[in-house]
Amino acid sequence: xxxxxxxxxxxxxxxxxxxxxxxxxxxxxxxxxxxxxxxxxxxxxxxxxxxxxxxxxxxxxxxxxxxxxxxxxxxxxxxxxxxxxxxxxxxxxxxxxxxxxxxxxxxxxxxxxxxxxxxxxxxxxxxxxxxxxxxxxxxxxxxxxxxxxxxxxxxxxxxxxxxxxxxxxxxxxxxxxxxxxxxxxxxxxxxxxxxxxxxxxxxxxxxxxxxxxxxxxxxxxxxxxxxxxxxxxxxxxxxxxxxxxxxxxxxxxxxxxxxxxxxxxxxxxxxxxxxxxxxxxxxxxxxxxxxxxxxxxxxxxxxxxxxxxxxxxxxxxxxxxxxxxxxxxxxxxxxxxxxxxxxxxxxxxxxxxxxxxxxxxxxxxxxxxxxxxxxxxxxxxxxxxxxxxxxxxxxxxxxxxxxxxxxxxxxxxxxxxxxxxxxxxxxxxxxxxxxxxxxxxxxxxxxxxxxxxx
Amino acid sequence: xxxxxxxxxxxxxxxxxxxxxxxxxxxxxxxxxxxxxxxxxxxxxxxxxxxxxxxxxxxxxxxxxxxxxxxxxxxxxxxxxxxxxxxxxxxxxxxxxxxxxxxxxxxxxxxxxxxxxxxxxxxxxxxxxxxxxxxxxxxxxxxxxxxxxxxxxxxxxxxxxxxxxxxxxxxxxxxxxxxxxxxxxxxxxxxxxxxxxxxxxxxxxxxxxxxxxxxxxxxxxxxxxxxxxxxxxxxxxxxxxxxxxxxxxxxxxxxxxxxxxxxxxxxxxxxxxxxxxxxxxxxxxxxxxxxxxxxxxxxxxxxxxxxxxxxxxxxxxxxxxxxxxxxxxxxxxxxxxxxxxxxxxxxxxxxxxxxxxxxxxxxxxxxxxxxxxxxxxxxxxxxxxxxxxxxxxxxxxxxxxxxxxxxxxxxxxxxxxxxxxxxxxxxxxxxxxxxxxxxxxxxxxxxxxxxxxxxxxxxxxxxxxxxxxxxxxxxxxxxxxxxxxxxxxxxxxxxxxxxxxxxxxxxxxxxxxxxxxxxxxxxxxxxxxxx
Numbered sequence: 001x002x003x004x005x006x007x008x009x010x011x012x013x014x015x016x017x018x019x020x021x022x023x024x025x026x027x028x029x030x031x032x033x034x035x036x037x038x039x040x041x042x043x044x045x046x047x048x049x050x051x052x053x054x055x056x057x058x059x060x061x062x063x064x065x066x067x068x069x070x071x072x073x074x075x076x077x078x079x080x081x082x083x084x085x086x087x088x089x090x091x092x093x094x095x096x097x098x099x100x101x102x103x104x105x106x107x108x109x110x111x112x113x114x115x116x117x118x119x120x121x122x123x124x125x126x127x128x129x130x131x132x133x134x135x136x137x138x139x140x141x142x143x144x145x146x147x148x149x150x151x152x153x154x155x156x157x158x159x160x161x162x163x164x165x166x167x168x169x170x171x172x173x174x175x176x177x178x179x180x181x182x183x184x185x186x187x188x189x190x191x192x193x194x195x196x197x198x199x200x201x202x203x204x205x206x207x208x209x210x211x212x213x214x215x216x217x218x219x220x221x222x223x224x225x226x227x228x229x230x231x232x233x234x235x236x237x238x239x240x241x242x243x244x245x246x247x248x249x250x251x252x253x254x255x256x257x258x259x260x261x262x263x264x265x266x267x268x269x270x271x272x273x274x275x276x277x278x279x280x281x282x283x284x285x286x287x288x289x290x291x292x293x294x295x296x297x298x299x300x301x302x303x304x305x306x307x308x309x310x311x312x313x314x315x316x317x318x319x320x321x322x323x324x325x326x327x328x329x330x331x332x333x334x335x336x337x338x339x340x341x342x343x344x345x346x347x348x349x350x351x352x353x354x355x356x357x358x359x360x361x362x363x364x365x366x367x368x369x370x371x372x373x374x375x376x377x378x379x380x381x382x383x384x385x386x387x388x389x390x391x392x393x394x395x396x397x398x399x400x401x402x403x404x405x406x407x408x409x410x411x412x413x414x415x416x417x418x419x420x421x422x423x424x425x426x427x428x429x430x431x432x433x434x435x436x437x438x439x440x441x442x443x444x445x446x447x448x449x450x451x452x453x454x
Numbered sequence: 455x456x457x458x459x460x461x462x463x464x465x466x467x468x469x470x471x472x473x474x475x476x477x478x479x480x481x482x483x484x485x486x487x488x489x490x491x492x493x494x495x496x497x498x499x500x501x502x503x504x505x506x507x508x509x510x511x512x513x514x515x516x517x518x519x520x521x522x523x524x525x526x527x528x529x530x531x532x533x534x535x536x537x538x539x540x541x542x543x544x545x546x547x548x549x550x551x552x553x554x555x556x557x558x559x560x561x562x563x564x565x566x567x568x569x570x571x572x573x574x575x576x577x578x579x580x581x582x583x584x585x586x587x588x589x590x591x592x593x594x595x596x597x598x599x600x601x602x603x604x605x606x607x608x609x610x611x612x613x614x615x616x617x618x619x620x621x622x623x624x625x626x627x628x629x630x631x632x633x634x635x636x637x638x639x640x641x642x643x644x645x646x647x648x649x650x651x652x653x654x655x656x657x658x659x660x661x662x663x664x665x666x667x668x669x670x671x672x673x674x675x676x677x678x679x680x681x682x683x684x685x686x687x688x689x690x691x692x693x694x695x696x697x698x699x700x701x702x703x704x705x706x707x708x709x710x711x712x713x714x715x716x717x718x719x720x721x722x723x724x725x726x727x728x729x730x731x732x733x734x735x736x737x738x739x740x741x742x743x744x745x746x747x748x749x750x751x752x753x754x755x756x757x758x759x760x761x762x763x764x765x766x767x768x769x770x771x772x773x774x775x776x777x778x779x780x781x782x783x784x785x786x787x788x789x790x791x792x793x794x795x796x797x798x799x800x801x802x803x804x805x806x807x808x809x810x811x812x813x814x815x816x817x818x819x820x821x822x823x824x825x826x827x828x829x830x831x832x833x834x835x836x837x838x839x840x841x842x843x844x845x846x847x848x849x850x851x852x853x854x855x856x857x858x859x860x861x862x863x864x865x866x867x868x869x870x871x872x873x874x875x876x877x878x879x880x881x882x883x884x885x886x887x888x889x890x891x892x893x894x895x896x897x898x899x900x901x902x903x904x905x906x907x908x909x910x911x912x913x914x915x916x917x918x919x920x921x922x923x924x925x926x927x928x929x930x931x932x933x934x935x936x937x938x939x940x941x942x943x944x945x946x947x948x949x950x951x952x953x954x955x956x957x958x959x960x961x962x963x964x965x966x967x968x969x970x971x972x973x974x975x976x977x978x979x980x981x982x983x984x985x
Contacts, residue, residue: 002553004584014575015583016528016559023529045595045626046494047504051533053916058537063919065896070494073843076599076627087497093466094498094897106527107595107627110565137527138560138596210965212900212924340528371554390535393553410537 001397005371007378017371018390020314021340024135024145026052027174028103029066031149034180034198036219037098039091040066043080043113043132044105058410060177060204065214067091067100071107080113081121088122088130095214099129099222103149106137129222131156141341142407143240143316146174150198150245153225160229160253168194168279169231169255171245173238173262173318174407175421177201177218182419183237183263183272189287190276195224195231197245205417229253233279235272238262238318239345261349262318263421264429265326266295272422291423298427299330302434305454307331309437314338314373314387315406317346317366322420323386323405324350326429328357335362335382342367370394384436401436405429458889461901469495476892478826480884487831490892491822493630493840499896501793501916502819506530508635509624510592512716513643516540516667516692517700519549521586524557525573525604526594530626531557539933540667541674542694549586556580560596569602577611577619588697591621598625618697620646631820631893633715633796634844640719641847643691643700648724649855651702658859659685659754662706664721664732665713665797668693670938672945676712676737679942683747683766684759691717704728704852707859708753710735710746714877715796715821725875727849729856731865734877737941739804740771740778749873753860770943778808781950784958786810788909791902793894793917794931796821800880802912802931805940809950814906816880817891819914826890828879896920910953925965927956 025042029052032040042049049068056064067090069075069083084102091100102115115132124130133152135145150171168187172180180201187194202218228234228249234257236246246257263272269292277284299306310333313323317339324334337350343366350364363376374394377385385395386403389411395402409415419425438454445451455463458477462470475489494500503511511534514522524531535555542552558576560569577589589611591604604621611619620642628634661680666673673693680687689695689703703709703724709732711721721732733753735746744767751763788811792799799816806813823831860868868874881890889906891898899917903926911921912931921928929935929952940949 004551004554006583010579010583012579012583014558014572015523015579016531016555016557017583018535018555019528019532019557019559021528022532023527026529041497045504046500046502046631047507047626048529050501050503050507050916051529054537054914055533057915057919061919063923064916065499065920067497067499068494070496070498070500071627072493072630072840073627074839076595076625083496086495090466090469090495090497094464094469105595106529106560106565107599110596110599136562136565137529138565139562141528206923208923208965210923210925212920 002374002393005374005378005397007375009375016369019340019369020338020373020390021141021143022055023106023137024140024142024148025103025105025137026055027142027145027147028133028135028149029053029064030056030174030200031146031198032101032103033064033203034200034219035099035101035153035225036221037215038219039095039097039100041087041091041100041102042066042068042105043084043102043115044069044107045071048105055408055410056204059408060416061413062204062206063212064204069108076107076111079111080108081118084118085122088124092125092128097215099131101149101153102130102132103135103145104132105135109134109136129157143174143341147241147244150242151248153197154228154245154248155252157222157225158229158249158253159226163230164232165227165230166193167227167231168192169228169234169249170194170196171234171236171242172196172199173241174316175262175319176416176419177203177205178417178419179421179425182422182425186273186288186422187276189285190273190280191282192276192280195228196220197225197228229255231255233257235260235275240317240341240343261325262322264319264322265329265426266292266423267329268322268325269422269426288423295423295426295430298430302430303331305434305437308333309383310335311384311386312336312373312377312382314370314391317341317343319406319420321346321349321353324353326426327433328353328359330430330433332384333359333362335380336373336376337362337364338368338370338373339366340369384433401440403432403436405432457902457905460905461898464901469498473898478890480881480886480888480890482886486827486881486890488823488826488890488892490818490826491630491633491820491841492838494893500893501895501914502631502893504626504632505628505635505638506592506594506624506626507534508632508716508820509622509639510534510635511538512632512667513636513639513692514590514592514622516542517695517697518542518552519586519696520588520590521549521551521580521584522556522590522592523573523576523580524592524594525569525597525602526558526560527596528557528559530594531555538667539669539936540693541671542668545696548696548698551584551586565596565600568600569597570607573602573604573607574610577607581615586617588618588620591619593621593623593625595626598623598627618646629844630840633820633822636716637719637844640717640723641845644720644723644727644847644849647697647700648720649701649704649728649852651698651705653698653702653705655686655688655705657684657686658707659756659759660688660706661685661750662688662703662709662730663690664709664711665717666690666693667713669932670934670940672737672939672941675939675941675945679747679766679770683762685750691720704730704855706730708733708750710750711877712737713797715818715825723847723849727852727856729851729858731860731874733874736801736804738798738801740774740808740943740946742801742804743942753868753874774943774947777947778950781947781954782810784954785950788812788957789814789906790910790912791815791906791908792912792931793817793819793891793899794912794914795819796825798931800825800883803880803883805946805949808946809953811910813884813888814908815889815891815902816884817894819893821892824877824879826879826881826892828882829877900924909957929953929956
């Protein structure tokens with residue numbers, strides 16, 4: 001398994017090996033799926049759209065509906081304007097969405113299609129919408145694409161009427177429907193009315209009913225996005241995936257915002273709850289306190305199995321930082337943190353976490369890849385690996401327990417329904433982590449040391 | 455209104471005009487002409503992929519010791535990393551890079567100022583870290599637009615490092631589907647790989663298996679069977695193959711073609727260049743496998759080989775008979791719709807037929823007319839601008855390596871009998887009143903499923919859950935839903951088992967909540983409790 005990976009470090013500047021990121025458009029597609037009755041549209045050759053739909057479907061095990069401009073060589077030379085025009089007509093004709101959310105690809109970006117101008121030239125039916133975002137695949141990552149799409153919905157649609165509606169805007173970050181549901185549940189318990197954008201719950205975790213719905217019940221409605229302009233405050237969950245949207249809303253509609261870390265673990269969930277409390281100015285109900293107390297109780301119970309265990313965590317920046325803080329709270333050592341997404345903010349935030357918890361010898365890298373992470377692990381091992389499916393090769397090569405968390409998880413089921421965020425998500429993560437570590441103890445213990453009670 | 459009219463009726467006139475040519479109600483007394491291999495209409499939700507997917511993803515991806523650097527932004531390489539299930543075993547002295555994903559991860563500056571420098575650097579880093587003997591460079595959309603000369607970089611790498619380095623200009627926008635990518639990959643393999651080996655074949659029963667990518671281990675099962683009979687498999691294109699295998703393909707005496715669409719170019723070119731005829735076979739389905747084995751034996755025309763063929767068939771049949779009979783009782787009378795790439799929508803009809811399942815609709819994602827109507831239509835296919843853009847190469851007989859197994863006379867006879875160098879397409883195996891739909895799109899999938907109500911829809915990941923949300927079992931025939939092998943005799947049992955569990959899985963019976971069909975009100979009438 002991964003036999004060619006050697007521990008000796010080697011400076012690479014051109015060859016990306018086993019990436020920990022993918023390209024922008026898939027993130028934009030995911031964000032657009034979180035808008036009700038929205039057709040995500042990929043402006044490029046149809047392979048992009050096929051790959052992205054394939055990947056999202058493999059992660060969520062639910063249909064990921066999206067259309068493509070289906071560029072051919074001609075469109076690549078003369079521009080994709082007429083393809084987009086034809087596409088828009090056909091999409092409204094055949095699938096009848098409320099809104100089409102176009103994202104670009106490296107192809108249409110390289111030829112320089114001006115989407116603003118192209119959309120202005122399109123005959124959009126009454127009461128329908130067409131928006132776009134630029135997602136050049138050669139910049140950032142799928143997280144950037146997600147962030148750009150969320151911001152573009154706001155830039156195109158949100159309007160300030162001059163009268164605040166008392167609502168909280170929540171941009172949840174590139175997370176699963178299970179996480180979005182959990183963030184919403186906590187806001188609801190606090191008695192807050194909110195708009196979450198995007199919201200893929202009810203879309204990418206839609207129930208089995210015996211009837212396929214192209215546009216399932218879930219997703220932020222266009223009206224809600226328009227109304228975001230009257231929000232009292234925006235919570236941007238995760239700097240990388242959500243801040244751009246919050247900034248757009250501030251710039252366009254003067255809605256102030258706060259950027260929060262992904263509410264994974266106790267401290268980060270506490271901050272989320274405190275923000276909700278200060279927004280609604282109501283005491284936190286016992287129900288939430290109880291959940292928090294349960295999680296703390298659990299962490300005390302399990303500490304003999306987690307304390308000082310070293311973890312390597314990879315994935316999307318906001319998620320990895322959240323997970324890192326949680327493992328620190330569990331008494332573990334986040335030895336290596338890697339994201340494929342570029343951005344110094346990741347390393348800065350990781351360093352301050354290390355300092356806060358008095359950690360030495362931990363490493364964090366943005367714009368990294370799994371090849372390098374594997375090299376680090378070979379040089380100095382860890383007790384646990386946390387990340388998406390692609391980590392399973394390293395876990396097997398080095399025989400390390402592996403907890404799947406984040407995106408993409410394409411070799412397991414149900415994960416997208418379950419939260420990582422909130423105290424409930426913390427309990428689930430704690431269970432996943434402890435089980436992985438304890439299963440390993442059971443597997444490796446001598447017969448005479450095999451414990452009935454642990 | 456006919457079923458087809460009901461589906462098409464909902465389209466605008468332009469789309470209607472286009473799509474009606476792609477849908478045929480099979481009628482043996484008619485021509486059954488179908489439109490294929492043309493552009494997908496923008497905005498129509500197609501399941502098709504691109505040229506890159508056909509080249510890197512399909513044909514090149516399975517070659518285990520080819521170090522494939524995808525030159526472009528990260529996505530294309532990422533999506534083809536371990537996602538196609540073309541399995542490959544470790545082999546002594548043969549590299550295996552299938553667990554890895556390599557890309558130049560082009561950034562904005564590379565797009566603006568050109569990416570050749572970065573590509574060269576990537577080759578250098580690959581050499582330092584992995585020491586591969588073969589590097590393949592596959593380009594993605596922006597590379598063609600900015601004009602990076604990947605072929606020059608390949609030549610440079612060959613000189614600089616003394617390795618084999620082949621470039622594939624398989625930008626996603628080329629052609630109209632994966633099909634263009636197959637062709638580009640085929641061309642380069644003929645140009646730069648096949649014919650270079652000098653590994654002598656051990657027997658005269660030396661064969662190539664073309665268009666077998668070892669998805670879920672299919673190729674291994676085919677090889678096991680062929681070796682049992684006494685054949686020597688020279689090269690499989692390209693499942694679990696090494697460069698050395700492919701280089702020696704010219705040593706074979708017969709090429710078997712499983713997936714006609716993706717590999718027919720190689721089949722024809724190596725016949726012209728090396729004299730090896732090809733035979734369309736099909737190892738999916740029990741009857742299909744038996745027929746294929748008998749045909750291969752007939753070609754080699756050796757009494758001992760024929761005898762062994764029959765003995766192996768009898769033995770393999772014996773091992774599966776009971777299981778197949780059981781599954782047939784579970785599946786007989788069911789109906790299926792199949793929509794896969796460019797061959798399986800035909801091949802799986804045989805296996806379903808073995809199980810008593812009737813195929814009522816079949817279509818290819820990127821097939822050409824010959825995959826539906828047979829190769830006899832090729833002279834009548836007019837190439838359009840998109841297909842003309844894909845290079846067609848010509849070769850001439852190799853003075854040293856050209857060899858013949860059969861006499862010219864026998865060859866001509868077998869060709870005339872359509873025994874060699876012929877593929878009849880799916881239509882001849884479909885019943886009147888069934889449907890062939892090319893590039894079956896999302897809308898049509900939904901409509902046909904509603905109207906035809908098949909028990910199973912065989913397709914891919916993108917439409918699997920669409921069908922299932924609508925209450926129709928869907929099994930992926932690209933990835934076999936992570937199961938397999940499905941080929942030959944044992945594979946047929948695996949397939950039958952998987953379909954059976956899909957149909958009989960208890961969860962289907964819970965789709966409707968009990969309160970949906972129970973009365974809402976339960977009250978009292980006149981003081982007495984009503985029941």
